[in-house]
Amino acid sequence: MKIGLFVTCLADLFRPQTAFAALRLLKQAGCAVEVPRAQICCGQPAYNSGDAKDAKTLARDVIGLFEGFDHVVAPSGSCAGMIRSHYPELFADDPDWRPRAEALAAKTHELTSFLVDVMKFRPKGVELRASAAYHDSCSGLRELGVARQPRALLSAVAGLELTPLPDAQSCCGFGGAFCVKYPAISNAIVEEKAKAIESTRADLLLAGDLGCLMNMAGKLHRRGAKVRAFHVAEVLAGMGDGPAIGEEA
Structure with a gap:
């Protein structure tokens, strides 16, 4: 294939x-x-x-x-x-x-x-001792029905505890050009999202869209939160112990 x-x-x-x-x-x-x-x-x-x-x-x-x-x-x-x-x-x-x-x-x-x-894949031999909150990105969830799939894959990561995120399906405020056109509204939305993430006391924030992750990671950083953000693929591929989003520099 x-x-x-x-x-x-x-x-x-x-x-x-x-x-x-x-x-x-x-x-x-x-x-x-x-x-x-x-x-x-x-x-x-x-x-x-x-x-x-x-x-x-x-x-x-x-x-x-x-x-x-x-x-x-x-x-x-x-x-x-x-x-x-x-x-x-x-x-x-x-x-x-x-x-x-x-x-x-x-x-x-x-x-x-x-x-x-499609592939009926389940990761093997991946371990990460941490707790994680998962955010459902709007396009993946609403256009493609992606919700159970990332959670099913993450359940195979040894040592990873998935912590429920309040209103996980709510928008993070990014929305592509939306955050540029309507910065005040975008900022208010991501502020609420950041508070919800912090309330979980999770070590990690995971999602399947980089735009959402960069937006949330930026707000968490400005709030002084210690939550580290990763794309779900990075954790599944055994790369969850590397630099988080926003830490590369």
Whole structure:
């Protein structure tokens, strides 16, 4: 099975170890993985801003680059949701590109969903003595139904205690360009999220989207909290004892 790994912009620019963790997990699951060097943004920022023209330009490049794989996997419910849910909408009136968009959408997956639902994968030999709170990112949860899959995988990590996070399904306030357009509202939302995370007294904050994690980690840091943030793939790949998000510098 040939898998195309869609790295995502945030992983490429800010947190490469998330992509390396995803690569490691996919190989452990028995996949042959390729990472196309020419890959670019999925087009979601343009799409969410109403710029359909540029979103289509980017989407065509992604479709052309990834349509030859058996499956496309992204360590991001946001990017996977864009390809899976919105590419067909973008090309709804285009008889040439709509079938190609729909074909790619049908075989695009968020990482933990692919590992659990398609590969029936369960990590082995991973240990991390810590407690963790898990945040359900909006796109993964609401567009793709990702909720039980990351928790099922984390349950296989020896020594890791999952601590329930109050309102785990509530938005963190990031929302891509939302946090730029409406900073006061975004800040108020992430403030409440940070308080909820701190109330768990967990050592770690985990999630499946880097945008959410960077937003929450930044607020936790400004509040002086000691919670360390990691992408769920990093913990599952045995990289949960390295630098947390925001600690790289």
